[in-house]
Amino acid sequence: MPDPPETERREVVEEMHGEEIRDPYRWLEDDTEEVREWVERQNEYADRFLENDARERLEPRFEARAEVPEYGVVHARGDKYFQRVEDAGDDRAKLVVRSSPDADPTVIADPNEWDDGESLDWFHPSPDGSLVAYGVAEGGRENYDVTVLDVETGEPVDVLPDCGRIGPVGMAWTDSGFYYATTGSADEGGQLDQEIRYHELDTETGDDPVLVEDVGERVWSHLEITDDTLVVAFHEGWTRSEVFRWERDGEGRGDGELVRLVADADASFRPRVSDGTVYLVTDYDAPRSRVVACDADATGTDPDDLREVVPETEATLMDCTLAGDSLVVHRQRDAHSSLSVYDRSGDHRHDVALPEYAAIAREDFRANPDAPEFFVRAQSFDRPPWVARADTETGETTVVTERESETDRALPDLVVEQQFFESADGTEVPAFVVHREGVERDGDNPTVLYGYGGFRNNLTPQYDRFRTPFLEDGGIYVQANLRGGQEYGERWHREGMRENKQNVFDDFFAVAEGLIEREYTRPERLTAMGRSNGGLLVGAAVSQRPDLFGAVSCAVPLLDMLRFHRFLLGESWTVEYGSPDDPEDFAYLREYSPYHNVERGTEYPAVLFETAAGDTRVHPGHARKMTARMQAANASENPILLRTETDAGHKTGRPTSMVVAEELDRWGFLYDRLGVLK
Incomplete structure (x- = not known):
């Protein structure tokens, strides 16, 4: 096994609430030439493991799955229907408009033709559909310029530069302009400096009056x-x-x-x-x-x-929307969706049929305020996302767009079950267990356990085109609905936040142990996978229970829970995690902070950390510092790897070509460590 790159220890010791905290790799938080050279060496080291036979065998299968169209949910305004569409062969989604749901689309903004690698991440039509505003960002950084387009002519009406973390929920149209919520840039540390302004069309943005300066x-x-x-x-x-x-x-x-x-x-x-x-x-x-x-x-x-x-009701109400004279309600029961139509006074009209274990994300639920129709983008573990139109008067649904590709049709018959596992305090924790028909419980199946557990974020059934080869090859995918989400309402969320965060980790361990007890797998063939807050989850898993997993996939993670609030959006997350500056919060944060619980001489499983230099949510310093500390402490022969994307952000704006490369890194690593094709 090649040794990882040397990382110099530069001891920093500070006292926090009476305890000495050692931070030997704090210098990796900085954006300096020295750190960039260290990142490059780590990428080169990771390549020695990630460029393996499994990746080579997966590459043609992944590239075939990339050559399929992707459809966003339809937004109806006036007599027009807007949608983000990524056709097969496109690298980025474009914005199209139709005169009716089944009419041919007209492309009105296409990032594939732009020169600077920018993405169109969101859009917001005016009430009559004559104008549409959309957000443009470079490198997934979520610092947006806003373009306002005349839909009929396709010509820009206005451009608002440097609006920060603006999005469609932070905009409201008037007859002559719009109100909007804007922030400072991530580069200047101003992502939480929010203002609400008003923009009159055809005027300079510098003249926009500020309604609210300090929120x-x-x-x-x-x-x-x-x-x-x-x-x-x-x-x-x-x-x-x-x-x-x-x-x-x-x-x-x-x-x-x-x-x-x-x-x-x-x-x-x-x-x-x-x-x-x-x-x-x-x-x-x-x-x-x-x-x-x-x-x-x-x-x-x-x-x-x-x-x-x-x-x-007993089901958790996720959202509602107004369609004509109806109120449409989206609920989730045991983490999958149901839809009901009411009149404006709340009298129930009818339910809208959905397939078993289908799910709708909050952003994929849109109504026409001027007509009895609404649109959803739904999906399940065994069916790719489809966009449907529902009639509020009849309850009938019609599929508007759904991809039908050879790779999707070739997916084997899948078994999807929802099982429950008892956590440390007796709480029953649900998890979806997905595998190919015919897979036997012999205690030796390669298994991926995915979790999140925070911020009221529900993990619902989702189709992942890059997961399907793993299922085809006999792998088992398990998606756990941990506390911290909102699957069972606000109480479920609060039982997984702040001083209760250990419940989330215990829930995850309970599912992992249950999978082993039920003879799906064994620790050497079990992977913990998570990203962002889920990266914190699997970081805590590898520091608390390294014996339970054979590999760990940890993407864009929070890992230093004593300094997370000092970077990017971190200060806003103290509501969810607690603040290290508070002595009571510090006590439990210190107890589980993954970075501070790495112990020298421990035999750790193989770990792939992934981060992005342009991440404007979670600072890449978390993954850098954790990698350095684990490489120095690890007593096993399993590699601790860090892959850094230099032209990407936390989640948005990734071109398809980059997504394929990232997925090949991740799944090639897991195939190799779990011995999927051996």
Whole structure:
């Protein structure tokens, strides 16, 4: 086994709440030429393991799976239907428009023809569909320029440069412009410096009036507009929000003040507005959420006085949307989706049929506010994503776009089961177990266990075109629904956050041990896989239970939980994790922080860390420092690898060619370590 590159220890010792904390690799947090050279050496070292026979054999199969179209959900506005589409052979998704759901598309913005490697990550049409705004970013950095396009002519009307972390939920159109929430750039450390402004079309952005300058600890803003009333929800983390309306007191859009619409409460509220009414998806007095409402001109409404429209049920209410005169509700029961249609007063009309174990992401649920129709992008473990139109009057659904490729049709019959595993405190934790028909429980199957467990993020059935070779080759894929998500409402989330974070790790271990006990696999053939907050999960798994896994795939992770709040968006995550500056929070963060629990002389499993130099959410220093510390401490012959993408961000903006290369790194590594093709 080749030795990893030498990494110099430069001891930094600081006292935190009476304890000495040693950080010998803090210098790897910096963006210097010295660090870039270290990253290059690590990439070269990783190549020695990742360029293996398994990768070579997977490459043609992955390239074939890349040559398929991908369709985003349809947005209907006015008499137009907008959609992001990536045709087979494209490297990036383009924006198209249709005159009806089944009409031929017209391309109105195509990043594949741009020169600078930019991506079009989101779009937001005006209410009549005559204009569309879209976000353009380079290298997945999520610092956006906003282009406003005339849909009929295809010509730009306006360009707003350097808008930071803007997105479609932070925009609201008027007849002559739009309100928008904008931040500073990641390069200048201003991602949390949020403002709300108003832009009049055909004016200089430097003249845009600022409505709100300082939003304090609020993480992001949700803007909606009805009858010229702007409704703003400020979200403080993932458990609490405040709802206001903008009351104008002059001629200009910037003249006025925020007036509290709903009285302050320790709960989450997400608005949907129409015809002077504000509908709110809330977990106030309803852990699995419900829909309540008030008038848009209300002031300081007590949450107890909000009108209940759709009550709480045993299924978790994820979202609602307004389609014509109907209210469409998306729920999840045991982490898969159901849809129901109500009238505006909350009387149930009918349910919309979905296949078993189908799932809809929150961003893949869009309605036509002016017609009795809505659109979803659904998927399951054994069916690629399809986009469907649903009629709110009849309940009928029609598939609008669905890919039909040879590689998808060649997928073998799959067994999909939802099983439950008992965690350390007795909690029953669900997990989806997916494998090819005929796979035997002989205790020796290569198995991948994927988890997340945080930020109310539910892990629902998803089709992954690059996972299918693993299933074809007899692998077992397991997706665990750990606490910290919202699968069973806000209580499930809170049992996996802050001082309860160890529950998430214990849930993960319970599923892993259960898979072994049920003779699906054994530790040497079991992989822990996670990314972002899921990277923290598998980082904790490898530091707490290195005996339980034969390999670990850890992407864009948080790993130093005593300094995460000092970088990029980290400060905003103290609501979810707690703050290292608080002595009580420090105690439990120190207890599980993966970086601080690496122990010299431990026999660790093989680990592939993945990060991106352009990540504007999770600082790449986490993966760098953890790699260095584990390479120095590891007493086994298993490699500890770091792969860094130099022209990528946390998640968005990756061209298909880069996605294929990353997936080959990941799955080639796992195939090799688990002996899938041997």
